[in-house]
Amino acid sequence: MNETIRACLENVRKPARYTGGEYNAIYKDKKDVDVRFAFCFPDIYEIGMSHLGSKILYGLLNSMDGVWCERAYAPFLDMEAEMRKRGQPLYALESGDPVGEFDILGFTLQYEMNYTGVLNMLDLAGVPLRSSQRTSLTPLVAAGGPCVYNVEPMADFFDLIMIGEGEEMWPEIVALYRRAREAGMDKQAFLREAAKIGGIYVPSLYDVIYTEDGRIASVTPKDTAPAVVKKRVVKDFDKSYYPDRFIVPSTEIVFDRAMVELFRGCRRGCRFCQAGYTYRPIRAKKPETLEKQAKALIASTGWDEVSLTSLSSSDYPHLETLCESLVDYFEPMHVSLALPSLRADSFNLDLVQNIQKVRKSGLTFAPEAGTQRLRDVINKNLREEDLLEACKVAFAAGYNGVKLYFMMGLPTETDEDLLGISQIVRHVIATFREYGKNKARGVRINVGISIFVPKAQTPFQWLGQISEEEAQRRKQILMDSLKIKNVTYSIHNYQTSFLEAVLARGDRKLSAVLVRAWQLGCRLDGWDENFNFEAWMQAFADCGIDPAFYANRELAWEDILPWEHISSGVTKRYLYSELEQAKKGIATPDCKAGCRNCGALSLTGGGRCDV
Amino acid sequence: MFKVRFCFEKRDTAAYLSHLDLMKCFQRSFVRAGIPVKYSQGFNPHIEMSVVVPLSTGYETVCDLCDLELTCDELPQGFVPSINGALPRGMRVLSAGKADRPVNQIGYCAYRITLPKGNENAMSALFDSPVLVEKRSKRGSREVDVRDYIRDLTFRTEGEKTVCTCILAAGNDPLNPMYLVKALKSAGLTPEDATAHYLRTGILDQNCQIFWE
Numbered sequence A: 001m002n003e004t005i006r007a008c009l010e011n012v013r014k015p016a017r018y019t020g021g022e023y024n025a026i027y028k029d030k031k032d033v034d035v036r037f038a039f040c041f042p043d044i045y046e047i048g049m050s051h052l053g054s055k056i057l058y059g060l061l062n063s064m065d066g067v068w069c070e071r072a073y074a075p076f077l078d079m080e081a082e083m084r085k086r087g088q089p090l091y092a093l094e095s096g097d098p099v100g101e102f103d104i105l106g107f108t109l110q111y112e113m114n115y116t117g118v119l120n121m122l123d124l125a126g127v128p129l130r131s132s133q134r135t136s137l138t139p140l141v142a143a144g145g146p147c148v149y150n151v152e153p154m155a156d157f158f159d160l161i162m163i164g165e166g167e168e169m170w171p172e173i174v175a176l177y178r179r180a181r182e183a184g185m186d187k188q189a190f191l192r193e194a195a196k197i198g199g200i201y202v203p204s205l206y207d208v209i210y211t212e213d214g215r216i217a218s219v220t221p222k223d224t225a226p227a228v229v230k231k232r233v234v235k236d237f238d239k240s241y242y243p244d245r246f247i248v249p250s251t252e253i254v255f256d257r258a259m260v261e262l263f264r265g266c267r268r269g270c271r272f273c274q275a276g277y278t279y280r281p282i283r284a285k286k287p288e289t290l291e292k293q294a295k296a297l298i299a300s301t302g303w304d305e306v307s308l309t310s311l312s313s314s315d316y317p318h319l320e321t322l323c324e325s326l327v328d329y330f331e332p333m334h335v336s337l338a339l340p341s342l343r344a345d346s347f348n349l350d351l352v353q354n355i356q357k358v359r360k361s362g363l364t365f366a367p368e369a370g371t372q373r374l375r376d377v378i379n380k381n382l383r384e385e386d387l388l389e390a391c392k393v394a395f396a397a398g399y400n401g402v403k404l405y406f407m408m409g410l411p412t413e414t415d416e417d418l419l420g421i422s423q424i425v426r427h428v429i430a431t432f433r434e435y436g437k438n439k440a441r442g443v444r445i446n447v448g449i450s451i452f453v454p455k456a457q458t459p460f461q462w463l464g465q466i467s468e469e470e471a472q473r474r475k476q477i478l479m480d481s482l483k484i485k486n487v488t489y490s491i492h493n494y495q496t497s498f499l500e501a502v503l504a505r506g507d508r509k510l511s512a513v514l515v516r517a518w519q520l521g522c523r524l525d526g527w528d529e530n531f532n533f534e535a536w537m538q539a540f541a542d543c544g545i546d547p548a549f550y551a552n553r554e555l556a557w558e559d560i561l562p563w564e565h566i567s568s569g570v571t572k573r574y575l576y577s578e579l580e581q582a583k584k585g586i587a588t589p590d591c592k593a594g595c596r597n598c599g600a601l602s603l604t605g606g607g608r609c610d611v
Numbered sequence B: 001m002f003k004v005r006f007c008f009e010k011r012d013t014a015a016y017l018s019h020l021d022l023m024k025c026f027q028r029s030f031v032r033a034g035i036p037v038k039y040s041q042g043f044n045p046h047i048e049m050s051v052v053v054p055l056s057t058g059y060e061t062v063c064d065l066c067d068l069e070l071t072c073d074e075l076p077q078g079f080v081p082s083i084n085g086a087l088p089r090g091m092r093v094l095s096a097g098k099a100d101r102p103v104n105q106i107g108y109c110a111y112r113i114t115l116p117k118g119n120e121n122a123m124s125a126l127f128d129s130p131v132l133v134e135k136r137s138k139r140g141s142r143e144v145d146v147r148d149y150i151r152d153l154t155f156r157t158e159g160e161k162t163v164c165t166c167i168l169a170a171g172n173d174p175l176n177p178m179y180l181v182k183a184l185k186s187a188g189l190t191p192e193d194a195t196a197h198y199l200r201t202g203i204l205d206q207n208c209q210i211f212w213e
């Protein structure tokens, strides 16, 4: 660490976030390295260090000879101020070297509210924001992550974007970069070559033309660019690269534990859920593989918890046998298992008690909507009876609280649906009164309500978000109806959800707004205390752009979607048929009942999903 | 059952670990190193350990002490090297042995404070008469004369820096060396925005002898 960094750290909160040096962080001798890679996470350390995908890519890139992948996170406001005051550019945590001098900067886009974070990090690194302003081959600025399924608002800033799973794309890009550098290729030539790699999207190779009223008239690929960039997936997920060591943070982060990934994709098909569609096809790891990976990670990290992650853990076909053998192995070592994303309709008390032998945590279920009608519309195939049954079993066994997650502003939602939320809550309380083991202790119900955001590459991608006035009205209904003893609730901030909706379905015209908002001081927008809605509205006004055009407008089948040239594998036709079913209030059975030919298997060249 | 005491250093990047961070880092390194640590009984079992004299975040040390309960009856073979293979950068165990001497015999700590160069003589002179500061503790804040807490104090030039070495009270009513720097700053002897660097160089008993080695 140089003197300037030290001086910055004197005056900031939680300085351990900015030092590197954690156990298992990778240090290489610079003379053995010919490609310096900065993995950039546009949110703070505590969030970035909790993210599994980053750990996989960090391990993978560092396993390559001559490549040194280091990390950079968004500094919090106090640290940013110190860095700017003292002229300290954004640095990589391992070497302390300025990120702007690296060969490749790889950003991950996890969440729309991180977009200004990308701009701020580029600026702190002294790297020009727009791809067109960076004419030399280095540094290359790339991106991946779940937001790439509509990355158009960020398209101007990146040289290339990875659509899908990076495990195979990154080694190919690094190899191409080495060839390009040796052959003295310029950046344009490099990008033309990169566009030939499966899953690589080079935004500058597409011309977008708009109609007079602001819709998209055409998207035209140039040169080598494919008309549609198809998501890249690892063919054999079970055998795909997985690190046997993770960096162990020396200071507190959000998910401070080992993680193994049960499967990718989800067979449920909730119509609002982007991950449920974009991670298809469904591919599971073998229990033996997971066991081996969990044991290796605990041995190399010393963590006392392993999380079995996926979009819906109870859908993993071998969950019980896996948990049993992991508990047998880990319990004597004081290592506990965490099983997030359990569904109430497959709730298995023995299993939950078994994994919670070492440490007890809470129960969480996500019915998402208050009535069966609306749950059919969104295809959340969970019946109230199943939820109450799960609560009954858990309460009888001694649990005395539950967290319930819902959404408001869902398509076709009526006041009756909203009142259904408090109905469910009352029924849960009644269940406790009847079956609770410790009735005297009382029940605690925590209700979390978020606001529906239509996302690209889902059946609801054509729909608009409700307006602010309507959101306020519905919020009032919820607030009035949830004044119930023993119940606490929180309703997500509308303004953040609105902005998320704008960006989630936005096009390239929004890049000007992003730059303007960042200039007006917007950053770390996902943190309520920093979120400055007025500045955002100012940015839209300065750019002459109406945000409601993106957030609230309903699109038609004929419309060209801003993300039409990016394919997650699931076809547009399939998504539209799901939208039509939603409008009729008809649920679609999950993939276990039979494949519905969503299109995702075209990515693996056939085969079948692991359901 | 064996209670081990070990001496460790915490430097460079590791200096920025808070007291809680440090405890967690040690606990994980014990697990990684396969040390037979004793867990407490109860609902949330935890490793029985304590860092003997807590150190402020950002300070370095070459002499801190940690006590740890083991399930075995004597110090395990290779205790020091195996922990050292499992620690984050900047942390290192220097020696280990039986936690024999009670910690209430600790009386003082020695520090080395590095400041921007200048004013050594005036700095020494400042402490010839009472130096009052607001000293904060768990029980609230009160005005004290820092000289009541100082056993030894020198200022000298080393290259481009001014170095202060001092021995300050530890134990029940300790003095954090930052109060000396505060006093220097309010007397205008070092710039208000100067960066001070703190290194703990010794944990001493009531007679100013090394407490444990």
Ligand code: SF4
Pocket (backbone or CB within 6 Å): A266, A267, A280, A281, A282, A591, A594, A595, A596, A597, A598, A599, A600, A601, A608, A609, A611
């Ligand atoms: S519809 Fe078929 S291909 Fe698509 S996720 Fe379900 S099982 Fe897989």
